[in-house]
Amino acid sequence: MNTPVTKGIHHLGLTVSKLEESANFFISLLGWKEVRRNPEYPAIYVSDGSIMLSLWASRAQPPNPFNKDKNVGLHHVAFQVESEADLNGIYTKLKNSGVPIEFAPELLGKGPAKHMMCFEPSEIRVEFIWLGK
Secondary structure, rough: OOOOOOOOOOOOEEOOHHHHHHHHHHHHHHEEEEEEEOOOOHHHHHHHHOOOEEEEOOOOOOOOOOOOOOOOOOOEEEEEOOHHHHHHHHHHHHHHOOOOOOEEEEOOOOOEEEEEEEEEEOEEEEEEEEEOO
8 A cells, every 4th residue: 555645735826816805815804824925926825824825916818717617727725614603604704795605504415514615806716614523
């Protein structure tokens, strides 16, 4: 049996069409911290203390929107939350902030896990999941 040589995700790089707005989604709405900026690239790096996202500004004008059913690439990114209350709280905060919601918290399959899906400002699908333990 092979033992994995990798130990989880260090960071995930996302190309975004709205750099400042996308960074603000993670910082202001989710409580993440800005790690650093690279104005030459341009990029903003944000972290929740466990994972870092590298947000790079798209140079395509207008940017090409991603179609989850037709394009190869990131379908969505999913973040785990600790409790059902956290999941419901994120949903309420995002909805009240005008974030487009694809679906509200619901059972994942037959449960007990629950999840919800939204779109951050650059229209990347973001899922939040509570494992129901």
